[in-house]
Amino acid sequence: MQPVSNYVNGSILHSQPQPQIVHSTTRSNTMPNWRGHLPIVTESYQTPTNFSQKVFLGGVPAELNEAELLLVLRKFGKCNIKWPKNDGVKSNKPSFCHVVYRESRSVSELLKHCTRQQRSTVDYFLHIHMLPSSTDFSIRTTRFKPIQVVPWNMKDNVYAVQQKNASNTEIPYKDWSRTIFVSPLHGKMTAFSLGSIMSNVFGAVSITQINTDKYGYPTGTGTILFYDSHSYMRAVAAGAIDIKCDCFHKLLDIDPFLRENEPCAFCPSIADAFCRNFHCLRSYCKQCWVQKHGPKPLADHQPATRRQQPLPHM
Numbered sequence: 001m002q003p004v005s006n007y008v009n010g011s012i013l014h015s016q017p018q019p020q021i022v023h024s025t026t027r028s029n030t031m032p033n034w035r036g037h038l039p040i041v042t043e044s045y046q047t048p049t050n051f052s053q054k055v056f057l058g059g060v061p062a063e064l065n066e067a068e069l070l071l072v073l074r075k076f077g078k079c080n081i082k083w084p085k086n087d088g089v090k091s092n093k094p095s096f097c098h099v100v101y102r103e104s105r106s107v108s109e110l111l112k113h114c115t116r117q118q119r120s121t122v123d124y125f126l127h128i129h130m131l132p133s134s135t136d137f138s139i140r141t142t143r144f145k146p147i148q149v150v151p152w153n154m155k156d157n158v159y160a161v162q163q164k165n166a167s168n169t170e171i172p173y174k175d176w177s178r179t180i181f182v183s184p185l186h187g188k189m190t191a192f193s194l195g196s197i198m199s200n201v202f203g204a205v206s207i208t209q210i211n212t213d214k215y216g217y218p219t220g221t222g223t224i225l226f227y228d229s230h231s232y233m234r235a236v237a238a239g240a241i242d243i244k245c246d247c248f249h250k251l252l253d254i255d256p257f258l259r260e261n262e263p264c265a266f267c268p269s270i271a272d273a274f275c276r277n278f279h280c281l282r283s284y285c286k287q288c289w290v291q292k293h294g295p296k297p298l299a300d301h302q303p304a305t306r307r308q309q310p311l312p313h314m
């Protein structure tokens with residue numbers, strides 16, 4: 001029985017073609033697949049957006065240096081550029097970066113100067129006027145190059161479903177025993193789209209949260225609280241989900257959310273791992289893991305360890 005879904009901000013849900021859920025047979029363990037159009041909330045309500053000061057810029061031309069890029073971006077407000085961390089392997093300038101504005105309204109100004117491409121989601125492009133370079137004789141005329149601009153609406157950080165027959169309509173409290181941790185998320189994934197897909201595949205979801213940095217910008221991980229423990233157990237036992245939609249194809253890891261200082265289920269020690277096997281689904285300290293599972297690792301009893309914001313690329 002599915003609870004009635006209402007978007008918390010009162011927006012109407014976008015009607016989408018029915019997604020397909022396929023259980024792959026090519027893998028030894030059945031990996032759930034989800035196929036369909038990325039579920040999105042319509043913009044029809046025109047509720048004011050609340051942009052993060054941090055914006056993704058993609059397709060930055062190699063011939064554009066940082067000073068030139070800043071010159072363009074600072075027309076809309078004070079800002080700095082954050083380049084991806086150099087892992088020492090690539091020496092070339094990366095083709096993407098983040099710009100962090102001091103004020104959120106600068107992002108709105110920037111977007112006003114972008115062209116919009118409406119597909120299932122909106123894509124923005126800033127056309128940068130490239131001056132002919134004195135060193136590059138192949139460029140004889142001035143031209144424009146598009147930079148992809150991907151803003152983040154902080155309203156997409158949380159999605160909560162109100163439960164039917166609930167005594168109040170407040171966001172239900174977090175129950176970590178039914179919460180999963182997912183990573184790595186795609187940049188186009190909102191809490192609504194993630195929650196909708198997970199509820200479609202595993203069962204009703206109460207709250208979906210996208211983890212964010214100090215700018216309210218996604219760090220690439222999220223948590224999902226399921227409505228009942230059966231849906232939670234199905235998700236944890238699956239361990240991953242393959243999502244292919246009109247915008248991207250992404251494999252997400254699913255882990256049980258383990259709190260800091262989670263106790264072992266069998267002794268007072270602090271747990272080190274969680275067994276994701278359907279018959280266990282418990283936290284274990286090192287000793288109890290060996291005691292309960294035997295000294296040899298059991299193939300289908302895989303430990304999951306607590307992971308907090310583990311994204312290396314931030």
Ligand SMILES: [Zn+2]
Pocket residue numbers: 264265266267268269284285286287288289
């Ligand atoms: Zn123990």
Ligand SMILES: [Zn+2]
Pocket residue numbers: 275276277279280281293301302
């Ligand atoms: Zn086990």
